[in-house]
Amino acid sequence: MNPTLWSTIHSEWIKFRTVRSTVTGLATLIVLTLGIGVIICLAIKAHWGDPGSHFDHLLFDPTSVSLGGLFLAQFAAGAVGIITITSEYNTGSIRTTLSAVPHRARLVVAKTVVLFASLTVIGEVVVFAAFTIGQAIFRGTVPTASFNQAGVLRAVLMAGLYVALLTVLGLGIGLILRTTAFSIIVFTTLLLILPIIVNFLPSSLKDGINKFLPANLGSAMYAPLPTAQNFSWGVATLVLLSYVAVVIVVGTVLMQRRDA
Amino acid sequence: MLKVDHLSKQYHDTLAINDLDFEVKPGVVTGFLGPNGSGKSTTMRVIMGLDRPTKGRATINGKVYADLESPLREVGALLDAKSLNPQRSARNHLRALAASNKIPFARVDAVLEFVGIASVANKKVGGFSLGMSQRLGIAGALLGDPGILLFDEPVNGLDPEGIRWIREFFRSLASEGRTVFVSSHLMSEMAVSADQIIVIGRGRFITAGSVDELTASATGTVLVRSNSSDRLRSLLTAARQVEVLNDDALSVTGLSCEAIGELAFANGIALHELTPQRASLEEVFMDLTADSVEYGHHNPELAS
Numbered sequence: 001m002n003p004t005l006w007s008t009i010h011s012e013w014i015k016f017r018t019v020r021s022t023v024t025g026l027a028t029l030i031v032l033t034l035g036i037g038v039i040i041c042l043a044i045k046a047h048w049g050d051p052g053s054h055f056d057h058l059l060f061d062p063t064s065v066s067l068g069g070l071f072l073a074q075f076a077a078g079a080v081g082i083i084t085i086t087s088e089y090n091t092g093s094i095r096t097t098l099s100a101v102p103h104r105a106r107l108v109v110a111k112t113v114v115l116f117a118s119l120t121v122i123g124e125v126v127v128f129a130a131f132t133i134g135q136a137i138f139r140g141t142v143p144t145a146s147f148n149q150a151g152v153l154r155a156v157l158m159a160g161l162y163v164a165l166l167t168v169l170g171l172g173i174g175l176i177l178r179t180t181a182f183s184i185i186v187f188t189t190l191l192l193i194l195p196i197i198v199n200f201l202p203s204s205l206k207d208g209i210n211k212f213l214p215a216n217l218g219s220a221m222y223a224p225l226p227t228a229q230n231f232s233w234g235v236a237t238l239v240l241l242s243y244v245a246v247v248i249v250v251g252t253v254l255m256q257r258r259d260a
Numbered sequence: 261m262l263k264v265d266h267l268s269k270q271y272h273d274t275l276a277i278n279d280l281d282f283e284v285k286p287g288v289v290t291g292f293l294g295p296n297g298s299g300k301s302t303t304m305r306v307i308m309g310l311d312r313p314t315k316g317r318a319t320i321n322g323k324v325y326a327d328l329e330s331p332l333r334e335v336g337a338l339l340d341a342k343s344l345n346p347q348r349s350a351r352n353h354l355r356a357l358a359a360s361n362k363i364p365f366a367r368v369d370a371v372l373e374f375v376g377i378a379s380v381a382n383k384k385v386g387g388f389s390l391g392m393s394q395r396l397g398i399a400g401a402l403l404g405d406p407g408i409l410l411f412d413e414p415v416n417g418l419d420p421e422g423i424r425w426i427r428e429f430f431r432s433l434a435s436e437g438r439t440v441f442v443s444s445h446l447m448s449e450m451a452v453s454a455d456q457i458i459v460i461g462r463g464r465f466i467t468a469g470s471v472d473e474l475t476a477s478a479t480g481t482v483l484v485r486s487n488s489s490d491r492l493r494s495l496l497t498a499a500r501q502v503e504v505l506n507d508d509a510l511s512v513t514g515l516s517c518e519a520i521g522e523l524a525f526a527n528g529i530a531l532h533e534l535t536p537q538r539a540s541l542e543e544v545f546m547d548l549t550a551d552s553v554e555y556g557h558h559n560p561e562l563a564s
Contacts, residue, residue: 004329011360018352019345092343095310096400099337100360102309102326259311
């Protein structure tokens with residue numbers, strides 16, 4: 001790899017791990033994924049024998065359920081990505097950064113590499129932990145999943161990747177909007193508000209649009225078996241990757257054109 | 261060598277800098293002087309590749325900033341001391357900068373020591389005073405041991421001891437053969453800290469030269485005292501302006517002492533005093549930028 005890109009990555013890595021907001025964001029991500037996962041799994045175990053729960057049992061997927069904490073944790077992942085760039089604009093330190101690294105595209109690549117690599121590692125560790133803890137809670141009462149079942153290992157691996165991709169999506173949104181508050185609103189809208197709005201549309205439209213929403217792409221990525229309403233995990237991963245790529249490229253072009 | 265080549269920068273409908281064209285030479289401290297809002301910071305941002313010029317370009321050793329391979333080794337700048345992430349420690353801030361330009365970390369400790377903030381190197385910069393942030397900014401500028409240094413309003417926020425330190429520091433950088441470019445809106449500051457001065461107003465180049473040249477080029481007046489000041493006055497037809505100060509004193513504008521002295525001698529007039537009145541640099545500055553102050557003090561006519 002280009003030695004100059006390596007030094008930019010080294011610099012961004014130092015910046016990434018030496019601010020409290022990164023540490024807080026990552027801690028929140030871990031606590032939410034594990035904590036909410038544990039609460040959901042304990043609740044399911046406690047109410048497994050409740051009368052009338054037969055229908056729930058038919059659709060029960062111990063893998064996805066143990067990763068349920070990601071529904072909230074994904075906002076922490078996005079926030080980590082967003083703050084990586086918006087904090088530089090908020091504080092004005094972007095000017096110091098660009099004096100040292102005037103090549104904007106190289107800077108974005110370095111930030112992307114640092115975020116993607118760090119969050120892949122942290123994401124995989126936390127989703128494997130959430131899965132393992134969830135199955136341990138279920139054991140004895142509730143059906144459990146294991147890695148020798150079809151699609152389970154892949155589903156857990158993709159859950160970790162989903163976390164990393166959302167973080168980079170956050171970086172791209174931050175590059176475009178440059179303010180933390182505005183970026184978090186847009187990120188939350190994409191993941192949380194858009195599905196609610198789409199829900200108001202007629203079914204004929206709704207089903208076509210729903211599968212393209214980032215949260216449903218995530219569900220498709222970390223479901224062990226394909227579902228009728230979502231893309232297959234492979235297509236879902238590619239669609240999400242292309243969203244991330246578009247947002248990062250647009251953010252980079254805007255950064256190159258705008259005054260810092 | 262720092263060169264600004266017919267540079268213009270327009271923000272929406274404001275022309276912040278208008279066809280600026282100058283060179284900043286190594287080995288001297290060059291002051292960049294202009295009233296607030298005259299385009300000094302904009303010029304520095306364009307030099308640093310932060311803002312894109314509308315026309316023209318600024319080059320460092322022949323290259324635009326974006327093409328510098330290791331910019332911190334060629335240019336060190338302190339534009340805004342508070343442009344820092346407050347959560348990061350001083351040492352980590354400098355280490356991140358050093359890493360980006362492959363500068364060894366040992367240099368980080370050396371510059372922290374040099375600017376006198378080594379004892380707070382591990383403290384978060386959010387708690388720094390403006391003076392400490394200025395010193396950290398200077399440490400950042402020196403990190404790559406660059407040949408060109410830019411400082412935007414560096415004395416703001418410094419205490420008198422700090423101001424004295426920074427003046428001597430600029431001198432020593434220049435004496436090592438570096439290019440030192442320092443902006444200020446304070447004429448008095450430039451008069452003591454700069455060798456060469458570039459004056460701008462409302463984004464336009466006004467004049468450049470050494471402190472002495474600028475004062476000398478200003479419209480000088482000569483104080484003349486004589487018993488026959490009335491008669492002398494009638495002979496000073498070549499002067500641009502003759503002001504009667506009192507019975508025996510005149511203030512003559514537009515004629516040299518030599519010319520006045522010879523004229524008096526030729527007409528048999530005894531002179532008691534013939535003194536050139538040097539304009540202070542402050543007056544020169546006010547004179548030069550009088551038309552270019554964006555938010556000047558007007559003398560409002562108070563309605564009675």
